[in-house]
Amino acid sequence: MTDRERVLAVLHYESCDRLPVVHFGFLADTLHKWQREGYLTAEEIRAYSDGSPGDVALSRKLGFDFDYHTLLSPNAGLLPGFRSEVIREFPDGSKHILDGQGVVLLHVPGAGSIQPDVDHLLKDRRAWEELYLPKLQFRQERVDRAAVRVGDTMVRFDQGGREELCRNDREHLVGLRCGSLYGVVRNWLTLEGACYLMVDDEALFSEIIDVNAELQYQCTKAALESGAVFDYAHFWEDICFKNGPLIAPAMFEEKTGRHYQRITDLTREYGIDIVSLDCDGQIDSLIPTWIGHGVNTMFPIEVGTWGADIEPWRRQYGRELRGVGGMDKRVFAHDFAAVDAEIERLRRLVDLGGYIPCPDHRIADDAVWDNVRYYCDRMHSVFA
Numbered sequence: 083m084t085d086r087e088r089v090l091a092v093l094h095y096e097s098c099d100r101l102p103v104v105h106f107g108f109l110a111d112t113l114h115k116w117q118r119e120g121y122l123t124a125e126e127i128r129a130y131s132d133g134s135p136g137d138v139a140l141s142r143k144l145g146f147d148f149d150y151h152t153l154l155s156p157n158a159g160l161l162p163g164f165r166s167e168v169i170r171e172f173p174d175g176s177k178h179i180l181d182g183q184g185v186v187l188l189h190v191p192g193a194g195s196i197q198p199d200v201d202h203l204l205k206d207r208r209a210w211e212e213l214y215l216p217k218l219q220f221r222q223e224r225v226d227r228a229a230v231r232v233g234d235t236m237v238r239f240d241q242g243g244r245e246e247l248c249r250n251d252r253e254h255l256v257g258l259r260c261g262s263l264y265g266v267v268r269n270w271l272t273l274e275g276a277c278y279l280m281v282d283d284e285a286l287f288s289e290i291i292d293v294n295a296e297l298q299y300q301c302t303k304a305a306l307e308s309g310a311v312f313d314y315a316h317f318w319e320d321i322c323f324k325n326g327p328l329i330a331p332a333m334f335e336e337k338t339g340r341h342y343q344r345i346t347d348l349t350r351e352y353g354i355d356i357v358s359l360d361c362d363g364q365i366d367s368l369i370p371t372w373i374g375h376g377v378n379t380m381f382p383i384e385v386g387t388w389g390a391d392i393e394p395w396r397r398q399y400g401r402e403l404r405g406v407g408g409m410d411k412r413v414f415a416h417d418f419a420a421v422d423a424e425i426e427r428l429r430r431l432v433d434l435g436g437y438i439p440c441p442d443h444r445i446a447d448d449a450v451w452d453n454v455r456y457y458c459d460r461m462h463s464v465f466a
Contacts (some may be wrong), residue, residue, distance in 0.1 A: 083098055083099050084253040084254075085102050085147045085148050085253060085254065085255060086252065086253055086255045086313060088100065088101070088102040088147075089102050089104075089150075089203060089255050089438065090255075090313060090436070092221055092436065092437070092438055093314075093356050093379065093406075093436055093438070094356075094436075095401065095435045095436050098464070099122050100465060100466045101432060101438065101439075101461070101465035102147045102438060103145070103146050103147050103458055103461040103462055103465075104146060104147060104148060104149070104150040104406070104438060104440045105141065105144075105146045105149055105150065105440060105441055105445065106149070106150060106151045106187050106382060106407070106440055106441055106442065106443055106444060106445075107132055107137075107149055107443075107444040107445070108130070108140075108444050108445045109217060109230070109444045109445065109446055110127075110460060111145055111446075111447035112444070112445055112446060112447040112449055113127045114127065114447075115447050116451055118148055119451065121275075121451045123139070126139065126140065132149055132151050132153070132296070133151075133152030133153070133254075133256070134148060135153075135404070137149050138432075141429060144451075144454050144455055145454075145455055145457075145459055145462065147460025148254065148255065148460055150255070150381070150406055150438075150440055151252070151254060151352070152256055152257065153256070153257040153258065153259045153263070153316055154247065154256060154257070154258055154259065154305065154310065154312070156239040156259070156261075156301035156302070156305050157238045157239070157270070157301070158238060158259075158261040158297055158298050158301040159183075159212070159266065160182065160183065160184075160217040161217055161218075162217065163182030163183065163217075163239070164180060164181070164183065164184045164203070164213075165178070165180075166179060166181055166182055167180050168180075169186055170245045171421050172439075174283060175177065175190075175191045175448070176188060176189060176190045177189045178200055178201070180203075183269050184202060184203035184204055184213065184214070184248070184270060185201070185203070185269065185270070185272060186199065186200050186201035186202065187199055187200065188200050199272045199305065200270045202270070202271065203274050204271055204275065204290075205269045205275065206283070210286060210289075210290060214290075215293065218297050219239060220296075220297060220300040220304075220395070221238075222300070224436050238297075238300070239301060239302045239304040239308065240306050241262055243361065246405055247310035247311060247312075248309045248310055248311060248354040249311070250257065250311050251404065251432065252311075254399070255313045255314075256311075256312060256313055257312060257313060257314045257315065257316045257358070258302065258305055258306070258314070258315050258316065258349070258354070259316050259317075259318070260298060260301075260302045260315050260316060260317050260345050260349070260357075261298035261301060261302070261317065261318070262298070262317060262318050262319055263291065263295050263298060263317070263319070263338045263342060263399055264291065264319060264321055264329065264334065264337070264338055265318060265319040265320045265321050265340050265361075266283065266294060266319060266434075267290055267291055267294055268328065268329075270290075271290075273328055274282055274336075276328075276329070280329075280333065280363050281425040287337075288337060290438075291337050291338065291341075292341075292414075293340035295338070295344075295345075298341075299341070299344055299345055299346065299348065302315070302345055302348060302349070303348060306348065306351075306352045312349075312352075312354055313354070313356070314354060314357065314358055314379070315345075315346070315349040315354050315356070315357045315358070316355040316357070316358045316359070316360065316381070317342075317359040317360070317377065318355070318359075318360045318361075318431050318459055319359060319360065319361040319446050320360070320361055320362045320363075321361060321363075321368070322361055322362060322363025322364055322365050322368065323332075323362075323363045323364070324363055324386065324387055324388055324390075325364055326363070326364050326365055326366075326367060327364075327365070327367055327368050328363075331367045331368055331370070331371070334368055334371055335349070335370070335371045335374075337370065339371050339374065339375050340375075340378060342371070342372065342375035342376060343375040343376055345376075345379065346376025347376065349376075349378060350376070355378075356378065356379055356404070357376055357377045357378055357379060358377070358378075358379035358380065358381040358404075359372055359377045359379070359380060359381070360379075360382065362384060363366060363384070363386075363388075364388045364390070365390070366395075369395065369399070369403075373399050373402060373403055378401075378402050378403060378404055379404040379405060380392070380395070380403070380404075380405045380406075380409030381405070381406040381407055381440075382406065382408070382442040382443060383405050383406075383407035383408035383442065384407070384408075384442050384443075385408060385410040385412075385442060386442075390408065391399065391408065391431070392405040392408060392431055392434065392437050393431060393434065394438075396434055401436060402423065404436040404437065405434075405436070405437045405438070406437070406438045406440050407439075407440045407441075407442045408428075408431065408437075408439060408440070408442065409428060409439040409440055409442065410424050410427075410442075411425065411439045411441035411443075411445055411449065412448075413442075413453070413457075414445065414446075414448070414449035414450060414453045414454055414457065415446075415448035415449060415453075416453070417453065418453065420453075421453055421457045421460065422460065424457075425457070425460055425461065425464055429464070432465060439461070459466060
């Protein structure tokens with residue numbers, strides 16, 4: 083069987099010759115550390131990106147079958163984005179920088195965490211209609227130098243170079259990114275701004291979500307109509323933290339449920355019945371919206387500090403809920419015994435069916451090369 087066939091068999095509760103051993107990419111700091119340690123060359127790092135030949139080579143070097151996070155992504159964001167510029171500089175070297183989403187971030191030299199927002203442009207209807215709405219049309223007739231162009235029209239989906247994607251006999255798994263129905267809106271508004279707007283001007287809040295959802299639908303439709311063959315559809319949200327969601331579950335259902343349904347109905351028209359979603363944090367109270375509107379696979383499943391696990395979800399939602407993820411990558415910083423213990427923990431989850439272990443998110447720079455190699459070897463032997 084090919085890797086593609088193995089994944090689709092597992093997620094459809096069918097038999098296969100062995101479990102695929104997959105990953106979700108690597109942090110740049112991880113690759114550079116492994117270069118300093120002599121495991122990778124500078125050329126290997128330059129060649130790396132999700133799903134690239136360099137990614138394939140690195141996966142084989144470590145013992146993984148492939149990078150599960152291999153997706154084709156239409157340009158479903160602001161087109162063009164805002165021009166990044168420094169708004170203010172401070173004596174300590176920190177800066178306020180306007181990013182491409184129209185959010186002002188505090189950039190602190192050497193900081194490795196997510197940059198905090200200090201201001202944002204999308205505060206009212208005037209900003210929405212003048213600054214954002216023109217950037218969210220499916221077809222853009224105005225040409226901008228920073229935009230992808232075909233002739234005189236900026237495009238959301240470039241059909242060039244897709245020959246491999248049009249082959250149904252390929253060996254590799256490729257997903258279609260269907261965008262974000264709330265996470266990207268939260269990014270434009272910021273968390274604080276979103277909380278205020280949903281109360282102060284709910285009509286505008288709803289309109290922003292609806293316009294964005296229409297764009298996600300049109301981009302998904304263009305990709306599906308191109309003739310490319312996709313193995314799964316995938317949403318991104320990141321709208322939860324360690325104690326729960328960043329939006330009330332009832333409002334999330336009201337504002338986004340029908341949009342998820344419309345897009346998942348579309349993917350199923352094209353034969354794509356595995357629809358996954360990436361949302362960081364404690365997601366349990368939002369799962370009813372996703373599972374009720376066509377999303378049937380959680381990817382990843384964050385072990386994190388809250389101990390996410392597919393087993394209680396399976397008890398609640400049955401076999402309709404699948405999963406990819408849930409492997410605690412923190413063991414890569416320890417030793418072989420810790421890796422063995424984690425694999426042993428995964429056994430009962432694999433036995434549930436419809437589940438593929440995967441280190442959640444990109445492998446961090448505390449990972450020991452030999453531990454990752456050992457994990458791959460053991461996964462191949464234990465789940466052969």
